Amino acid sequence: MAEEARKEQTEQTDLPRVASSEFFFLLQRLDRLDEKLSREIAKLDEKLSREIARLDEKFSREIARLDEKFSREIADLRQEMNNNVNGLHVKIDNSARWVKGFIVGALGLMIAILGLVIRLQ
Numbered sequence: 001m002a003e004e005a006r007k008e009q010t011e012q013t014d015l016p017r018v019a020s021s022e023f024f025f026l027l028q029r030l031d032r033l034d035e036k037l038s039r040e041i042a043k044l045d046e047k048l049s050r051e052i053a054r055l056d057e058k059f060s061r062e063i064a065r066l067d068e069k070f071s072r073e074i075a076d077l078r079q080e081m082n083n084n085v086n087g088l089h090v091k092i093d094n095s096a097r098w099v100k101g102f103i104v105g106a107l108g109l110m111i112a113i114l115g116l117v118i119r120l121q
Helices: 002-014 021-120
Strands: none
């Protein structure tokens, strides 16, 4: 068995070197650069996430403010329309009373004139 182990060790030392020390140096350098790039990407991702959250909060507040403002303006317009409609109802009712009064007065005047005409005959 010792002979087989020695033979295997000899075969391994007889194999040519596949990679040089420069290759391993470059591989380690690439690994360090990859780690550095990954950290920078993580930092940027965190920064972008914070900025997105800040903008989302800002837009949400602005939307809520505009919603409240428009709701108030709509309520004010509804109230103004209701007041205008009520004012029109009052004017129409007053006009209707005036027309009724005019008709009653005109009928009374006609009856009076008719009564005079009948007496004069």
